[in-house]
Amino acid sequence: xxxxxxxxxxxxxxxxxxxxxxxxxxxxxxxxxxxxxxxxxxxxxxxxxxxxxxxxxxxxxxxxxxxxxxxxxxxxxxxxxxxxxxxxxxxxxxxxxxxxxxxxxxxxxxxxxxxxxxxxxxxxxxxxxxxxxxxxxxxxxxxxxxxxxxxxxxxxxxxxxxxxxxxxxxxxxxxxxxxxxxxxxxxxxxxxxxxxxxxxxxxxxxxxxxxxxxxxxxxxxxxxxxxxxxxxxxxxxxxxxxxxxxxxxxxxxxxxxxxxxxxxxxxxxxxxxxxxxxxxxxxxxxxxxxxxxxxxxxxxxxxxxxxxxxxxxxxxxxxxxxxxxxxxxxxxxxxxxxxxxxxxxxxxxxxxxxxxxxxxxxxxxxxxxxxxxxxxxxxxxx
Ligand SMILES: *Cc1c(COP(=O)(O)O)cnc(C)c1O
Numbered sequence: 175x176x177x178x179x180x181x182x183x184x185x186x187x188x189x190x191x192x193x194x195x196x197x198x199x200x201x202x203x204x205x206x207x208x209x210x211x212x213x214x215x216x217x218x219x220x221x222x223x224x225x226x227x228x229x230x231x232x233x234x235x236x237x238x239x240x241x242x243x244x245x246x247x248x249x250x251x252x253x254x255x256x257x258x259x260x261x262x263x264x265x266x267x268x269x270x271x272x273x274x275x276x277x278x279x280x281x282x283x284x285x286x287x288x289x290x291x292x293x294x295x296x297x298x299x300x301x302x303x304x305x306x307x308x309x310x311x312x313x314x315x316x317x318x319x320x321x322x323x324x325x326x327x328x329x330x331x332x333x334x335x336x337x338x339x340x341x342x343x344x345x346x347x348x349x350x351x352x353x354x355x356x357x358x359x360x361x362x363x364x365x366x367x368x369x370x371x372x373x374x375x376x377x378x379x380x381x382x383x384x385x386x387x388x389x390x391x392x393x394x395x396x397x398x399x400x401x402x403x404x405x406x407x408x409x410x411x412x413x414x415x416x417x418x419x420x421x422x423x424x425x426x427x428x429x430x431x432x433x434x435x436x437x438x439x440x441x442x443x444x445x446x447x448x449x450x451x452x453x454x455x456x457x458x459x460x461x462x463x464x465x466x467x468x469x470x471x472x473x474x475x476x477x478x479x480x481x482x483x484x485x486x487x488x489x490x491x492x493x494x495x496x497x498x499x500x501x502x503x504x505x506x507x508x509x510x511x512x513x514x515x516x517x518x519x520x521x522x523x524x525x526x527x528x529x530x531x532x533x534x535x536x537x538x539x540x541x542x543x544x545x546x547x548x549x550x551x552x553x554x555x556x
Contacts, residue, residue: 194534194543196495197376201538202440206432213428225404226424232431233387236371239354239434240363242389244396247422248403251350251372252279254386257420258368259287259318261398262344268317272348273303274503275523276322280348281504290315291513293505295520299463301476301530302329304522309337318344323352323362325499326378326444326473327462331357331365338366346370350386353379354441356469363389368399373422373430378444378473379437381426440537444472447539451475454548458555459485459531474499478529485554486531492550497532 203210217228229247237245248254264270266288272280274293284291294307303321319338321329329347338345345366349355353371355362363369371377373385390396398415401408406417448470452461460478464470476499479485486496503523505515517524533547 192543192546193493194495194539194546196497196532196534197536198538199375199380199536202536205538206436209432210429213432214425217425217428223424225421226427228424228428228431229422232422232427232434235431235434236387237389239361239437240369240389241361242364242369243391243393245387245389246396246399246403247427248386248388248399249420249422250384251348251370251374251377251386252283253403253418253420254350254370254372254388255280255320255346255348256283256286257399257402257418258346258370258388258395259283259289260402261395262318262346262367264289264318264344267315269313269315270318270320271308271311271316272320273322273324273523274505274520275301275500275526276324276348276504277350277500278504278507278509280320280322281510284320289317291510292316293515293520295522296526297330298522298526300327300330300465301325301462301526302327303334305330305333305337308334312337312341312343316341316343318346320346320348321366322348322350323355325462325476326352326355326471328352328355328357328362328365328468328470330468335365344368349389350374351377351473352471353377354437355471358467364391367392368395373426378441378471379430379433381429381433383423383426385422385426385430387422441471443537443539444535445470447535447544448472448475450541450544451477451533451548454545456548456552459551460529472535474532475535476530476532478526479531480529481554482529482531485551488554489547489550492546492553494547494550495534498527498530499532501527503527 233245268289270284271292297304347366347369349362350372369389371387373381402417403420406413406415408414
């Protein structure tokens with residue numbers, strides 16, 4: 175009912191009209207814009223745009239945050255995984271194993287370095303690599319494995335690292351969705367040979383464009399990646415290997431240094447939101463399972479429903495924006511038709527692609543918004 179005096183909707187109507195965004199980056203910016211603008215102004219004044227002061231400062235701060243010896247800033251998460259593969263010596267004829275339910279580029283970079291793409295299915299409980307299936311996929315040609323800490327949840331790394339040791343495989347963590355996540359009290363990115371991070375704007379730690387980083391405890395790999403990102407240049411005009419232009423911009427590093435100070439707080443808020451969703455959502459949807467010794471940072475909060483598409487339409491009509499991560503497993507993408515992997519090869523990934531729904535999740539999400547989402551899911555029924 176509209177109040178006759180001012181034409182504003184009543185509380186009830188307002189509630190109904192309130193839209194819940196999937197992610198709202200402007201709320202974060204509102205909270206930190208003074209600091210971000212100061213940090214950017216300093217770079218603009220110094221004009222050290224390429225490999226400037228803030229890049230090396232961010233690298234040491236992020237390495238420390240990840241409990242890793244080194245961090246090398248690069249131009250994107252995709253570049254991070256590509257340079258990690260190259261630094262590990264992965265090349266034509268080598269097989270690299272990952273999962274089919276990931277962002278496209280985890281797989282694309284295996285192709286980019288000329289290696290052979292191999293998949294294993296996911297664990298139905300955790301939605302991440304089925305480490306038991308991994309053993310059966312390793313051949314004499316397998317040289318590396320890319321576990322993906324999908325949705326911010328660490329892969330079960332201990333058995334994976336044991337297998338990797340046994341078969342002499344490099345472990346390249348795709349931690350692009352998992353900044354700050356803990357596995358047995360260790361940060362992801364410090365567990366395998368190399369950790370790869372994306373600072374795409376919507377990630378838990380994001381810059382205002384493309385950016386990425388690799389972390390490692392291996393001095394040689396760090397040095398190699400430092401060269402690879404900067405045309406293989408050891409010093410001015412001295413190119414010791416063939417390399418790329420895949421550097422992290424100083425402006426982004428400056429922004430990331432501001433945001434890194436907030437990351438733990440934001441991740442804590444995400445975990446609290448997940449807890450609230452877990453409590454309030456009806457049994458008609460399957461909610462994520464938390465485990466002892468694993469601390470997810472909930473980049474995404476993903477539920478499963480056998481009526482996913484209808485549920486998504488219902489939520490959309492209620493003003494709630496959702497996502498699907500990801501609707502097509504990579505082996506079924508048209509781009510990879512040449513792999514000739516038939517449908518049915520990875521049944522859990524394929525079945526889940528039809529059932530998963532990512533609900534609104536970002537640090538600044540309010541309790542009221544979470545309640546609105548849960549009410550709408552409850553109204554939908556099963
Ligand atoms: C975002 C993402 C990437 C790629 O990162 P970009 O910075 O967008 O290149 C790779 N893997 C996963 C799992 C991601 O979520």
